[in-house]
Structures are given as C-alpha cells and as structure tokens.
Amino acid sequence: MSSDFLLRPLPERPALSEAAPWQYPLPTDRYLDNGMRVVVHHLPGQHIVSGCVVVELPLSSEPRHLEGIATITARCMDEGTATHPGTGYAEELASEGAALSLAVGQAGLQVFLDAPVSRMDRALALFAEALVRPTLAAEDIERHVDLRLAEIEQLLSRPTSFTPILLRAVVFEPTNRAQRLIGGNRACLANIRPDDVWAFHGTHLDPTRATLVLGGDFSRNDPMPLIESVFGPWRGIGLPPAAHPMPTPGPPRIVLADRPGAVQANIALGGIGPDRLDPDWADLKVATHAVGGAFWSRLNRVLREERGFTYGISMGMLPFRRGGAFNVASSFRTDVAAAALDEARGLMSLEDAPLTADEVTDAVSYATGLAPLGFATARGVVDQTASNVLNGLPLGHVNDHLARLRAVTPESATRAYTVMADPARISIVVAGDAELLLDPLSDIGLVPDEVVHPEDIVG
Amino acid sequence: MQGMARPSVHLDYPVHERTLDNGLRVVVSPDPATPSVAVNIWYDVGSRHEVSRRTGFAHLFEHLMFQGSAHVEPAQHIAILEAAGARANATTSFDRTNYYESGPAGLLDLALWLEADRLGTLPTALDQANLDNQREVVKEEKRQRYDNVPYGDTLQHLLALAFPAGHPYSHPTIGSMEDLDAASLDDVRTFFETHYMPNNAVLTIVGDVTPDQAWARAERYFSPIAARTQPPRRTTPPLPALTGSPRTELEQPVPSDAVYLCWRLPAMDSRAYDALRLAFDVLGDGQTSRLYRALVRDSDLAESADSGTLGLIDGTSLGFVVARARDETTAEQLEAALREHVALFLAEGPTADELTRARAQHERVTLQNLAALANRADLLSGYTVLCDNPELVNQRLAQVLGLTDTDVVLTSQYLLRLENCATLVYHSTL
Numbered sequence: 001m002s003s004d005f006l007l008r009p010l011p012e013r014p015a016l017s018e019a020a021p022w023q024y025p026l027p028t029d030r031y032l033d034n035g036m037r038v039v040v041h042h043l044p045g046q047h048i049v050s051g052c053v054v055v056e057l058p059l060s061s062e063p064r065h066l067e068g069i070a071t072i073t074a075r076c077m078d079e080g081t082a083t084h085p086g087t088g089y090a091e092e093l094a095s096e097g098a099a100l101s102l103a104v105g106q107a108g109l110q111v112f113l114d115a116p117v118s119r120m121d122r123a124l125a126l127f128a129e130a131l132v133r134p135t136l137a138a139e140d141i142e143r144h145v146d147l148r149l150a151e152i153e154q155l156l157s158r159p160t161s162f163t164p165i166l167l168r169a170v171v172f173e174p175t176n177r178a179q180r181l182i183g184g185n186r187a188c189l190a191n192i193r194p195d196d197v198w199a200f201h202g203t204h205l206d207p208t209r210a211t212l213v214l215g216g217d218f219s220r221n222d223p224m225p226l227i228e229s230v231f232g233p234w235r236g237i238g239l240p241p242a243a244h245p246m247p248t249p250g251p252p253r254i255v256l257a258d259r260p261g262a263v264q265a266n267i268a269l270g271g272i273g274p275d276r277l278d279p280d281w282a283d284l285k286v287a288t289h290a291v292g293g294a295f296w297s298r299l300n301r302v303l304r305e306e307r308g309f310t311y312g313i314s315m316g317m318l319p320f321r322r323g324g325a326f327n328v329a330s331s332f333r334t335d336v337a338a339a340a341l342d343e344a345r346g347l348m349s350l351e352d353a354p355l356t357a358d359e360v361t362d363a364v365s366y367a368t369g370l371a372p373l374g375f376a377t378a379r380g381v382v383d384q385t386a387s388n389v390l391n392g393l394p395l396g397h398v399n400d401h402l403a404r405l406r407a408v409t410p411e412s413a414t415r416a417y418t419v420m421a422d423p424a425r426i427s428i429v430v431a432g433d434a435e436l437l438l439d440p441l442s443d444i445g446l447v448p449d450e451v452v453h454p455e456d457i458v459g
Numbered sequence: 460m461q462g463m464a465r466p467s468v469h470l471d472y473p474v475h476e477r478t479l480d481n482g483l484r485v486v487v488s489p490d491p492a493t494p495s496v497a498v499n500i501w502y503d504v505g506s507r508h509e510v511s512r513r514t515g516f517a518h519l520f521e522h523l524m525f526q527g528s529a530h531v532e533p534a535q536h537i538a539i540l541e542a543a544g545a546r547a548n549a550t551t552s553f554d555r556t557n558y559y560e561s562g563p564a565g566l567l568d569l570a571l572w573l574e575a576d577r578l579g580t581l582p583t584a585l586d587q588a589n590l591d592n593q594r595e596v597v598k599e600e601k602r603q604r605y606d607n608v609p610y611g612d613t614l615q616h617l618l619a620l621a622f623p624a625g626h627p628y629s630h631p632t633i634g635s636m637e638d639l640d641a642a643s644l645d646d647v648r649t650f651f652e653t654h655y656m657p658n659n660a661v662l663t664i665v666g667d668v669t670p671d672q673a674w675a676r677a678e679r680y681f682s683p684i685a686a687r688t689q690p691p692r693r694t695t696p697p698l699p700a701l702t703g704s705p706r707t708e709l710e711q712p713v714p715s716d717a718v719y720l721c722w723r724l725p726a727m728d729s730r731a732y733d734a735l736r737l738a739f740d741v742l743g744d745g746q747t748s749r750l751y752r753a754l755v756r757d758s759d760l761a762e763s764a765d766s767g768t769l770g771l772i773d774g775t776s777l778g779f780v781v782a783r784a785r786d787e788t789t790a791e792q793l794e795a796a797l798r799e800h801v802a803l804f805l806a807e808g809p810t811a812d813e814l815t816r817a818r819a820q821h822e823r824v825t826l827q828n829l830a831a832l833a834n835r836a837d838l839l840s841g842y843t844v845l846c847d848n849p850e851l852v853n854q855r856l857a858q859v860l861g862l863t864d865t866d867v868v869l870t871s872q873y874l875l876r877l878e879n880c881a882t883l884v885y886h887s888t889l
Binding site: 004005006007008009010011013014015016017018019020022044045046047048078087090091094095096097098099114115116117118119143146147150151153154156157158159160261262263264294295296301304305306307308309310311331332333361362365366367368369370372373375376377378379380 | 467468470481492493494495497529530533534535537538541542543544545546561562563564565566568569572575576578579580582591592593594595596597598599600602603604606607608609656667679680682683684685687712713714715745746747752755756759762763783785786812815816819820822823826827829830831832833
C-alpha cells in the first residue's frame, strides 16, 4: 500500500519461530531434623533472594466462632520477636532491605521474604524469628483485629472486590469454611482475644507442617547451613497430617446486592469447580481461557469489542487444595447490565458451539509460551513452588501440567467444560442499583431469590 | 559525606543503543538466561500533551492503536500475540504512552511487525465504528476504576489543587466523560499525525537476542516508516511552591474520613526529587514509617497512613501523605496529627536509622523492578524518552543511594513546608 507515512511497503507478516524447549526448574528437597521441609532453587544471576514459608493449616481448623484467627495470627508475626521485641523487629528487617509479606488461603499460610542476595544471611535469620519465636503481644493482636474490622468496611465499598466474595458465599454451603471471608467477619473478629491467638499459634504452627521454599543465586553462598541453624531450633508439638475437607455446593441461587446510586452493576456467575489434581484440570484451563480468559475470548470479544458494554470480562478457575470453584466477573453500566448478563449466559454455553481446534491450539500456546517468562525471577519461581507445596502437588507440577495441556482436544475440553458449567447449576450475583435493575433482570427471566445488602452476606 | 550508601551489587545490564535513519531510537539489552523476549515502545506523548476540551485523548487513542491497521484486523493485535504465547498491552500516563509485548524469544519478529504495521498504517483502519466502540469501553473503564470506587476521584482533586487550570498536569489521564464524548474521527487522525512517528518514539528489546539480531529486525520492520516533523518540544517552567493553603473538602459515601497533604515537588530527573522520595519513604512507607507508627500503631487515630510521589518530567512533580481515620477519629483530628508529625519531621530531620531503612528498601525495590524482563524494558524506554540516557538503568540506584542525610534534611526543610501544602479532605456520609 502507499501512504504518506511509508517510504516503501512494510514487510510481509513473519512466521513464528519454534519456541525453545523449556522445563520448570526442579529444586532440591530435604527435611531438617525437626521435620521441616526445605526446598531450594538455585537460580544463577538473580540479585534478589526470595523465600516463602508454607504452613499447611486448613482454615476449617479455625473454631467456628473465631474465624479469621489464622489471619490475625499471621499478621502479628512480624510485630516483634523474642530476640527483637516490638518495632525493633520490623526495623531490623527494613534495614537489611528485606520485605516480609503474607497470604492466607483455605489450605494454610504463606509468609514471603524478599531481600538482596548480598544481605541474605541476616534476612534469613530474621525471617526465621518471625516463624519460630514471634512475640504476639496482646496490644498488637487487638490492634490487628481493629484494623481488620476497618478493612471489612473498605471491602464493602468496593464492588469489584466483594462481588466475587458474595458469589462464593452463594456457591458453597454454609457448612464450608470456604463459604465465608478468609480473614473472618465482624461477628467472629469481635470474639478474638489474645489468649485465643496464643493457643491457636501453639496448636497449629509446627515445623512438621512447614516448608521453606527458597530461590536465588547461591553460587557464592550455600544457604543450607544457615537454614539449619535458624530454623533447626523450631520445635513443635508434632501434629498428625492435616485434613482438607472437600467443600460442598449450595443450591444455585440468584442474588441481587443493592448499591443505590451505583453507576455500574458488577456481576459474578459461577459454581463448583475442581482442584488442580482433577483429571479434567488441563481441559478446564483450556476451555475457560477460550470462553473468558483470553483477550479474544468468546465473552470479551462480544461484550467489550463488539458491544462496548464493559472494560473487560473474565472467566477463571478458583482451585483450592481440594475442590474449588469457577467464576465469570465483569461490570457494566447500569442501563445495559441486564442485556449484557443475558448475552454472557448465552456465550458461556457450548451446547450449540463446541470449542474449536483453533481455540484449543491458541489456549495451549498461550500457557506454554508464557511459562518461561513468568519463571524468570526468583519471586516467580518461589511463588509457583510454594503454591505446589501448599496445594499438595509434586514439585514438577508445572512440567506435568504443560504436558497435559498439549494433550487437550476440542472434544475433551468441551466435555469437561459442559459438565462443570452446567447452566442449571450456575449461581449469579449482581451488585448494583436494585431499583433500576430489578425490572430489566426479570425481563430476561432472572428473578432474584434474594435482594440483600452486601453486609448481610459478608457478615 | 555522612549517611550515604553504595549499592550492594554492581549493576551491569548491557545497554546498546542505535538510531535508525527515520529517527527511531532502538535500545537493546541482551539477557540469555531464559528463552524469552520483551519488546517495549514508548511514544513521547501523554495526557500532558492534550489540548483543552480534549482531555482523556491520549488514552482513548491508545485504545484505538488496538483497533487494527492495514494488515491487522480490529482487536487482533492482542489476539495474535496471545495465540503466540505472549502477553501484550499498553498504558497511558501524564508523560508517555507505552506499548509492550513479552513472550518466547521467537516472538520478536511478529511483535515488531505488529508494532510497525500500526505505526506505519493506522489511519487506513480508523473508522467511526471502532472509535465509538472504544469510546464506550474507555467510559466503562472510567466508571469501573474511578467513578464506582470510594476515593476514586482523589487524583483528580489533588491535581486540581496542585496545578493551575490549563497546566499540562492539571487534569487526570482518564479525562472527562464530556471530552470523551466530544472526540471526533478528525481529532483522532490529527493526534496520530502529530505524535505517532518513529522520531518521537523509543523501541526497547530485552531478552534472548544479540544486538546484531535486534538491529537487523528493528531495521527490517521499522525503516520503511517515514520520519515526520516532530511536535515542538514542550517544556513548562517549574511551578513555585504552593501558597495560600488551598484545600478541598468533600462529602462522599466513602467508608472512612481521609486526609491528604500534598506538595509540588521538582521534576523527576532532579536530585531534589530523589531526596524527597527518600523523605516521603521515611514519612509513610511501611510499618516502620513515622506516620504509620504515630497514627496507626501508637495512637489508634488512623486505620492506615501512607505516602507517595508522582514523578513527572515537565517541571513539577507531586508528593503527598495520606491517612484514613478510624471510626472514633474526626477528620480535623486526623489532619492535625498529620501536620504535627510532618512538622516534627521537618524540625528534627530523619534519624540515621530511618534513612538507612529507606535506602535499603529503595535498593530492594529497584532490584526487584529490574529482575523481570518486561519491567527492565520499560525502565530502559523510560530513561531514554524522559532523561535521554538508557544507561541510567545501571546508574540510578547509585545516584539515589549517594544522596547524603544532609541532602534529604535540607531538601525537605526547603520544599515540604506546611505552609506550602494543599489539603484534600474526605468526610464520610455513611
């Protein structure tokens, strides 16, 4: 073509060259005398050393009236230790350029460390202190309960955050811990006293339930002697293997959460899904990518690129260690929300439009192509291995999964998806201005089983 | 000099630079550690280049860059790349628009071809339908990210307090609904012709590629595109310190009262800006910071306390401290406490320990940002466009750590006076 902008024609579209073979790096794997597992990735060239202590601790072991206690316990662990009381601990850590963060999930706790590799020795010793001998001072526990209550207020004002939480509350039966907030609701938090936290810590944080995952450039500094010396003194009471209950589904429901005056309606649709060990896992990763994970997915293509109804719509799997869920989430301006939701439900069905060979090829290429990039940093590798440990997966899980992805066919992906995303078993949550949404929703045949305020469900 | 530090590692990421005949600057940083590549293009255009009544335009235009070109169907840019095992997207800010791709090393040709096709031929594919569609998408983005979340208008109000009307930084990048509605196809074409040209861009390639391979590919895909007349360099004189204690008080259904104190800072390429970043870290970064300790940990006044800086190139940047009140605290009490602790900080200066922590944390954050290929590519593009020096990727850390305690104390005392701050207060109506 000719144009004012070109001196000569642009070259033809190039072919893709074949991707180089790549394997997820396998770590060393051993146990300390106290039963703690230690998994180490040597990653040459990294300036940062990353770590994660995974503590297997099913949230179902929180007492029902003290839910959130695992989160409060974890949040207090960097508020002072026997060796560095009070703020002295956080100051030491910060002075070493180290950062500690944490995550709590259905299967347990993860405490993360990042530090420059040049300061690894001091940073690791401090890291161990938080696990082995935290102070857990009463005033810190009480403050973190108060801060957690304030956090719930913030959550309730952010529909993008709370709508998927409402969906989980609907999808799972109330007997499941997974049905409620990981960090506990207001009623439970009000019950948490310092001696509950001390008892919980003493009962559940045990080296036999813990794994240290460490990644970095150890060519000048073998971390094992240091790990032995700082984590070796951790003594527990010896716990039996943890039990991870399989969550059970509630009846499918349609819930409208009223937010008077909201300019958008947030939606979440979903239901029960499998965990990563399920034989259908690879099929479902491919299928949900094609339906709603990719930019050019069936959902995003129509609702964003054709209709302009949304900034984006996404579908994803939400696996636990055992069992899980899936969801579709988006937000639409109020006046098109019902039409958009109706169209989304149609697009989610594969009944008359099974997945195509191209969709499967593209989904597999996406996952396999991006893998090396995601694991090019110490943090990326440690996060993945820590997730494998937390979820009871083999350390080579990524390689196994990529091999299974390559074996997915349009038929196998369509079949697995159709079983999981059975329209008769899908629940729907809409969060928006109920007065404006009720009629348009009933026009498309969606009459809410309940109209609620978000706080009624979150608690 | 007292207090200054040196990086604990010697940074030596390779940096190679060449300029094509059409003025496109190409920066290459080989990294064979993984079989991956990151491509990153910065165009020297952001919301500061927008004209009045056309706010939000640089960002709307960024969306249109994904709506097809002569050889690429609408919305296929990302679709093609995802199917090739890559990630692609773009961001728009005050000073620049940034397009990027990353994935397997074999992706390089395809990514460059896609970028060159839209830079060389975008206007042939622009039409009213894709403008109208992306206008709606952007308006949904504005609703989702700014209008339907508590405190979502914070930046808009801080900018309006800190910058006079008509100043390049006086409006947020997302723009206004009215201006987005008013954008026409002619505006879009004019914007492309004014700003999108090889001699107004930097292309960075990082990953498993040699400099020669990278030059050859950049040459192959981009050299057919003609240079054009560059838009005039736009520089705005630095603004003087704020005076008159401007303030905005809002009554909104936010979960808790919140107070911001905000200052004009020097441009981001100055030593004074670096010194103030350390000062703001001492004030509000993390649980050992002054404000967190005083307002959250020791006094129960606030549920959070934080600080931030927004580094900008055109004369003046922005810095702020913020706290959100606990239920029993009034906005007045919170503001008084913020002011008291800023005043104390200015009177006493930071302690040596506080600065040691700020420097050590700055080093870790810098090293973490450099670890991922895509981030490293973005930093290289940024240093080249804004500071004309990609080597800063290896030098910036030492520059910041080389600032002395005295630099931080004096710069803070001079530029963070309380009489020179603006105040933004949210009163919760819930």
